[in-house]
Amino acid sequence: xxxxxxxxxxxxxxxxxxxxxxxxxxxxxxxxxxxxxxxxxxxxxxxxxxxxxxxxxxxxxxxxxxxxxxxxxxxxxxxxxxxxxxxxxxxxxxxxxxxxxxxxxxxxxxxxxxxxxxxxxxxxxxxxxxxxxxxxxxxxxxxxxxxxxxxxxxxxxx
Numbered sequence: 823x824x825x826x827x828x829x830x831x832x833x834x835x836x837x838x839x840x841x842x843x844x845x846x847x848x849x850x851x852x853x854x855x856x857x858x859x860x861x862x863x864x865x866x867x868x869x870x871x872x873x874x875x876x877x878x879x880x881x882x883x884x885x886x887x888x889x890x891x892x893x894x895x896x897x898x899x900x901x902x903x904x905x906x907x908x909x910x911x912x913x914x915x916x917x918x919x920x921x922x923x924x925x926x927x928x929x930x931x932x933x934x935x936x937x938x939x940x941x942x943x944x945x946x947x948x949x950x951x952x953x954x955x956x957x958x959x960x961x962x963x964x965x966x967x968x969x970x971x972x973x974x975x976x977x978x979x980x
Contacts, residue, residue, distance in 0.1 A: 828941060830868040831901070831934040834879040834926075835945035836976060841890040853945055853975075860976035861894075868941075873901045873933045875926060901937045903929070910936055910966050919962040924949040934971040935963045942971040943979060951975060 839850075839857040872895050880891035911932035914920050920928045927949040934942045944950045951973040963970040 827867060827869045829871060829939045830865075830941045830943050830979070831871050831873070831930065831937075831939045831971065832876065832895075832898070833930050833942060833944040833946060833950065834876050836943050837876065837880050837891050837894055839945055841887060841894055856975075856977045856980075857945070860980060864976075864980050870898050871901050871937070871939060872898045873930070874903055875929045875933065879926065901933050901939070903933060904936070906936045907932045910963065910968065913966050914959065914962050917958070917962040917965075919958040920949050920955060931959060931963070931971070931973075935966075935968040938969065939971050941979060942973045943976060944973060945975055947975070 836857060839854050840861055842850075842854060844854060845851050876895065877892075877900070880895070881888050907929070911925075911929045914928040914931060915922055915925060920931075927946060930944070931942065931950065933939075942950065949955055956973065959973075960970045
C-alpha cells in the first residue's frame with residue numbers, strides 16, 4: 823500500500839533557522855535543533871514546496887549565509903505567484919487578517935492556500951502561526967473560497 827505524502831509549504835523562517843550558525847541563545851538554539859531534526863528525519867515524509875517569495879527573502883542579508891540557504895532549497899518545487907495568489911494576498915491585508923507591515927507573511931499564506939497546500943511550516947509566530955491572527959486569516963481565506971493551510975512549527979509537525 824502506498825501512503826500519500828502531504829504537501830508542505832516551507833516558509834522562510836524555517837530555512838533561516840536551518841541554515842543559521844548555532845547560537846548561544848537557548849530559545850533560538852532549541853528552534854535550530856528542532857528544525858534540523860525535522861528537516862532530516864521528518865521532512866522526507868512530505869512533499870516540500872517554496873515560492874519566489876521564499877527565494878527572494880533568503881537571498882537577503884549576508885552573502886555567504888544566503889548561499890547556504892539557497893543550497894538548502896535547491897530542487898524544491900516553486901509554487902506560482904499568480905493572479906489568484908495576488909488577489910488573496912490583497913484580501914488578507916484589506917480584511918486586516920494581517921497588518922500591512924506583514925505583507926510578506928500574507929503572501930506566504932496566499933500561496934499555500936491558493937495551491938491547496940495542507941501545511942504551512944513556519945517559525946513566524948508573530949503573524950502566521952499566531953492564535954490571535956489565525957481566526958482572521960481563516961475567515962479571509964474561506965470567504966475567498968479556499969481552505970486555510972494548517973500553520974505549524976517544525977515541532978508541531980513531528
